[in-house]
Amino acid sequence: xxxxxxxxxxxxxxxxxxxxxxxxxxxxxxxxxxxxxxxxxxxxxxxxxxxxxxxxxxxxxxxxxxxxxxx
Numbered sequence: 001x002x003x004x005x006x007x008x009x010x011x012x013x014x015x016x017x018x019x020x021x022x023x024x025x026x027x028x029x030x031x032x033x034x035x036x037x038x039x040x041x042x043x044x045x046x047x048x049x050x051x052x053x054x055x056x057x058x059x060x061x062x063x064x065x066x067x068x069x070x071x
Contacts, residue, residue: 030055037051
């Protein structure tokens with residue numbers, strides 16, 4: 001499954017170039033795509049915050065709840 005780079009894949013096909021790929025090996029695909037987009041795009045702090053809020057509407061509440069229950 002392709003999770004990032006569909007335009008690069010299409011460009012490689014047009015150019016007749018073999019694309020470089022890698023397997024996520026258990027990585028969270030959503031976290032990978034968010035990380036790559038933050039790194040690639042010129043986003044101000046507010047834009048990054050909005051992107052995280054849209055992708056992770058629960059914020060970090062689930063993680064905090066698990067940490068509190070394990071203490």
